[in-house]
Amino acid sequence: MTPAILTLGAARVRVWQFGAPHPGQPPLLYLHGFEAHPGPAPFLIRLARQQEVWAPEHPGYGESSGFESIHDVTDLVLHYRRLIEHWGVGRVDLMGHSLGGMFAAEIAALCPHLVRRLVLVDAYGLWLDAHPAPDPFVMPAEALARAKFADPGWAGREPTTLPEDAAARAIARTGNLAAATKFMWPVADRGLARRLPFVHAPTLVVHGAADGLVPPAHAEAFARLIPAARVAMIPNAGHLPMVEQEDAFLAAVADPPR
């Protein structure tokens, strides 16, 4: 599966495309999490049976460029607005994971005309004093594995676009995380809570019940703040339920938010 490179203003965007257009079905735009784009992950390929899936890589990640002109989350929203308008499909269904969840919620709040349905998966973007998220940037590998997965045996086995060679992988991951700090450092809250009431799209908030990075209480908070939202908690899954519990995840999102 070879991703396409498209040019968007001054930015180069690497995009994976899965499946073919379904009549009467808008495409699903998938926004990846804070560590890396997952590449042709099984869950994306299976999602593409229902509708065409587009999975772009964020500015500053991997081979996508244009990060210099993203000064804040508004610029990031406009980047994706431009991408959706470039495709000329009207509305999309929007699914965002982790940091991509923060982006998806921002897009849905600020550009409601572009989003038919919204799915947030273990999304960053809120801060709850009673349920503080740990600092993902200083965690040793072992602690990160325990926080990310219900079964830490998954560590290093998730689908990813990071290179296999350890040194190259460390460099590429550091580059990705550097971009993430723009939105997640020192606290992954850029004011999204004030904007969530402006989300029009029916929303499904999916969350791994054992997520040690974004505490599950954040899912409840998202659902309280978004006018039409419900929560689907995935048991035995951490921060990547679509990887760790692929079937349960797909079953949850197959019942679309209304």
Added chain:
Amino acid sequence: MKFHWFAEVTYPHLPADFRARGTPSWVTMPASLADPVKCGEMYRMFIRLMQQADRDGFDGLAVNEHHQTSFAVTPSPNLLAASLAGSTQNAAILVIGDSLALYNPPTRVAEEMAYLDCLSGGRLIAGFVFGTSMDSTFAYGFPPVEVRDRFHEARQLILRAWAERDPFVFNGRFTKLRYVNIWPRPVQAPPPIWVPGSGSVETWDLVTDHDYCYGHLSFSGLYSAKPMVDAYWEYVAQRGGNLNPHRMAFTQLICCADTDAAAEAQYAEAVRYFYRNNVQDPFLAPPGYTSLKSVQAIAANRKKGESKLSPEDRVRASKGEMSFWEYDEKGYIIAGTPERVRQRLRELATDLRIGQLIACLHMGDLPEDVAAHNTRLVGREVAPHLRDLWADQPDHWTPAVCRARAAELVA
């Protein structure tokens, strides 16, 4: 060569097993380990030592900024600098430096440095620093990818605030001010500017293009610095920059005593304390703080120096596991009689083309009387013998008034 007196203001009363506890000495350093009364005693000691350094003929008194750490308990260097500016006569007040991104708005730096320049009668050296990752990104919370942009914008604002005679509008990305018009302006127009770095090529561009004094402020000595500093000078030459050695500052721990045996007896424990209790992990290298280009250049330069200083040496040094003379042999410290210290400093400064030596004459939990003796020996029996080094080249990077007074004292 110029001699500047410096010490990290290290808290000297940590428990002996601190390192073994496995907690960092930065950012999340337990505050319960600091006795505020003892901090006050420590501050008064450093003021006394630096006032003495002024009398002993040092060219500058260096102060720096760190946050949330026992390694250097100087959250505002300008406060210590103010204590010195009003109570010393000749030496430059070397603020090395203010972490520009951390002052909001950055005109605060322009104001406080101007105050220091006025109070000292034009003796300020203005050091602008990015701040360590521990300071700027963890303690002060700025996203690592923004620190450099914030630094550069602040630097431009400060320089304009010093230079322009009329109020002006500053519409930056991070700072917006309708009326910039600081009171007072500095005596010097402007003070000499120093920018230390740790090998980032972006900083090399900055200091070369603006003819600032660069500083390699490590505590690992000649062999650690050699590949990096050589690469720096090559870079300057290629870019057509100024190769004057007075544009290069370097920090060196010095342990001077009447005999070599006395040096070991007086300094060995303090040196080990200094290295052992500086625990930066996991706050040293957040993603985005250093560019990929610079990470790779720094790693390559480290590799080049491995024949003289292996990665294992570095680990042992940082844990306080070297013997006193091994620290000396590996370049971390320069120890012994004034004669030996002179000779080794001459080799160091010649090898690295250093015109501004930042001599670290107190370290760790060293007693005040030893540091005072160190100051006297280096000021009176070492520095005068090294004044000839680079004397043929002009020094535009120390305040004119300090250079004039040093010349008067020699005459």
